[in-house]
Amino acid sequence: MIPIVYNVRSVARRPVSTALTALGVGLVVAVFIGMLALANGFRAALAKTGSNANALVLRKGADSELSSGLGRDVASMVAADPHVANGADGRPLVSPEVYVLIPLGKVFDTTQVANVVVRGVSDQAWQVRSNVKITEGQRPTSGRAEVCVGKRLVQRFPHTGIGQTLHFAGRDWKVTCHFSAAGSAFESEIWGENEQFMPVFRGEVFQSITFRLKDPVAFDEAQRSLQADKRMTVDVHRESDFYTQQSQLLGQILRILAIMITSIMAVGAVFGAINTMYAAIASRAPEIGVLLTLGFRPASILLSFLAESAFIALIGGILGGLFSLPLNGIVTSTTNWSSFSEIAFSFRVTPLLLLLGVIFAVAMGVVGGFFPALRAARLQVVQALR
């Protein structure tokens, strides 16, 4: 075996070319990690929105809360269902909800309008959605025109501070609190009381009914009994499945984009790596001749050059990981086209992604180094030493 020191020293002897190649690989890896972190963050925000222990009732055939509509009669029938859990006060944990989108101007540029979700909830909703926590202020009082604002909206939209007044649907709404919801899509919503929102928006109709399951395992049974009920035509979804499904369209687009872009980039980078290694080997032909004369086998020369290429790529991979780290936590926003609402989420650079990035880099190095290394191994001693 040729000692690895040989490769490390060779690499160190041509610092500029090594640095350029490593930088190129690093940028590819950074884009790779960055794009997957974006897709990851988006999916995570929606996946965390729904709870496994909750069920969501929509009108049959509706594929989002926006397109659904349920009457008060359905709400009371669902509340009376035996699969619904009861709260500490003995009342069923059910939240019949009004769900609408309103246009809000952004802080930095009021001509940029986003469609923000306004959700009218029942008193129980704060218990049904166990991930929702009030971070500041007091919950809206029943019967008053008051709202609670998700914390991701606070920075980006004007008039969302506590004590300020938001104007929508032709009325003023006093902001009494801010809430967090473990990074989920709820944090991009405005919550108020359903009975307050009904008359100003769509009249006597709810868009969805969410309830806590008495036994999360018995979801199928609850689904069957509600969907079979002749008095109503509804679809019952597990809340977590519903929100995961809502993320599929855009999540898929982002992932496909990430894979497409990085694979084209990877091919380009591999071509570059092949060229660099060919050039490196061509200029070191005499060295290789010496190694062969000393009795090193062609196989160990192949291995040695592969290791060298992988080593350069590894430096690139680590660089790429470092480049992508500052992205972690950056908040961005886009429209989730499945629900047509704006959702804010953060890039999530996870250790797994970093590891993937490094593996990806090394793979590029090995692929790019293979043919040049093969050529090095096949050099004839006499020719190489001339």
Added chain:
Amino acid sequence: MKYFGLILANLGRHKLRSILTILSVALALFLFASLRSVTTTLAASAQFGGARRLVTLNATGLVFPLPLAYGNRIKAMPGVTGLSWANWFGGKYGDGKRFFANFAVDAESYLRIYPEIVLPDDQKQAFIKDRTGALIGKRLLTQFGWKLGQNVTLQGTIFPGDWTFTVDGVYTPTDPAIGDDVLIFHHDYFDERIGRAGIAGWYIVEIDDPAHAPAIAKTIDDMFRNSSSPTKTGTEREFQASFATMWGNVSFLMSTIGLAVVFAILLVTANAMMMSARERTGEIAVLKTVGFSDTLLFTLVMIEAGVLAITGAVLGLGGAKLLYPAINFNGAGFLPGFTVATSTLIVGALVAIGLMLASGLVPAFRAARLPVVQALRHVE
């Protein structure tokens, strides 16, 4: 040019290396062109809109309808020359995996207000006369395998039930922003089936003079200010632009990625090109000895770098320009009228020239300045 053979021979010596270099330049520029086109297409669709068309929506938000009765009051306003209305339907076809826009429109006035929707006159008449007829964009023919005259059934998501329409006409939009994957059908039929609710999702108002747009928009909004459904009126362009901004930072991210990509690949490529030039120190010394001038050598090395960069650019940019129309790409319906703009080709060409300079200048100067004696010492 008598040195043509020499340049060709130099490029041909390491065939694999030259091909790989050209291909990686091509890939970089292909990707650059694709990503930049996403941004330019979004920007172009935000620019769409007849100057004489206004859109009136419910001020509370996109999902709230307006009373159908507003139509007559808007039509009677001075400066208004035409009016149509539409309602989002949101139907699914088949398993619903392929999203496409479908809405109910007041057929006759809609086709009059949108001359961009072009179809044979007999199909147009057939559609207008057929209450349960539908008009589809030509992409839907291939997307779902529909045929003219066929019955298609959509499942309503907002308005439940099975809705069957007869495909009476296939249109081709003259402006790509209209979208060629849209299904439209009669508002009257829609209204009847939902129990004469008398709603319109939005109004399209045609006015006599673009200069009157702000005044007319204000008059409309003022008229309905204190009614149950206040309105928000703007030019069609503003309406389109608000859709484009919904992508948020995504298009900014695209251009950042595009830059990173180009930079990364060009870095690696430039490096490889410089390394291969460095290998030939001895040769250049020999050429100098036989009387090649410094300027000539400088030019030869630069031309070699230029051939690599420009061939790559032609392949990459030309490939992008030809590929997308050939596969009829529209980003799964999100990027109607996706085209590689001329400005993208120009910027791409500039990048290629930049690459030629970045990768060629250093070796070219070295070649020109090379002291012959020293260089030849290394030659066996």
